[in-house]
Amino acid sequence: MQIESNSVVTLHYTLTDNEGEVIDQSEDDSFLYLHGAMNIIPGLENALTGKSAGDEFTVKVSPEEGYGEKDPERIQVVPKKMFDNMDEIKQGVQFHAQDPDGNQVVVTVVEVQDEAVVIDGNHALAGVELNFSVKVVDVRAASEEEISHGHVHGEHGHQH
Incomplete structure (x- = not known):
């Protein structure tokens, strides 16, 4: 299954700045999100569209597609x-x-x-080019409840 709107995506990632310093990473935990619900920065979400489980890639995200320029x-x-x-x-x-x-x-x-x-009041990463190294672990269709709530439910997702 390819990543599209209303897909639940499980991935591993490492985020670095242009000097190669690690800013954040999923480490041993998987990161889950609902694609198309604006739960992650636009530049990363756009790069994930059309990918499938097992795909690995890197993407450079400009400040405009990340956390914006410093205001x-x-x-x-x-x-x-x-x-x-x-x-x-x-x-x-x-x-x-x-x-x-x-x-x-x-x-x-x-x-x-x-x-x-x-x-x-700027985001700490405003004005920073972001370099993601990503591995897509799993892609599944979101449930009606996840779609209506705008986020993932269940293990490693949002619990009610």
């Missing part, structure tokens, strides 16, 4: 007193915040100054 407007300087309720505020700390549209976003502290904190 300077997502980097803000805010008063340090806004963090008075946090135990410790230091570079690298991540927390959830709301963007101007009311969406939940992960924000990273990039600098702590005397009176202010610089935060970045």
Whole structure:
């Protein structure tokens, strides 16, 4: 069976940057997702379309097809007193915040100054070319429930 919309795909992957540094990998666990439900970045999903179990390939994903370019407007300087309720505020700390549209976003502290904190709402991989090495392990048709919920159910998938 070839990967198409509403396929449940099981794969192994290694993700590296352009210097060959491993950013993420599935290691011994398989990664499952529902193809066509926008559960993975577009560049990888597009590359998987038409592949079958047993296929192995590499793909370079541009920032536009990955996590987007870095948006300077997502980097803000805010008063340090806004963090008075946090135990410790230091570079690298991540927390959830709301963007101007009311969406939940992960924000990273990039600098702590005397009176202010610089935060970045960009995804950590925004602006980065992503290099995937992928092995497709299994492809099956999704159940009606998986399609209606927009994600995989069962072992290694989402449980209800």
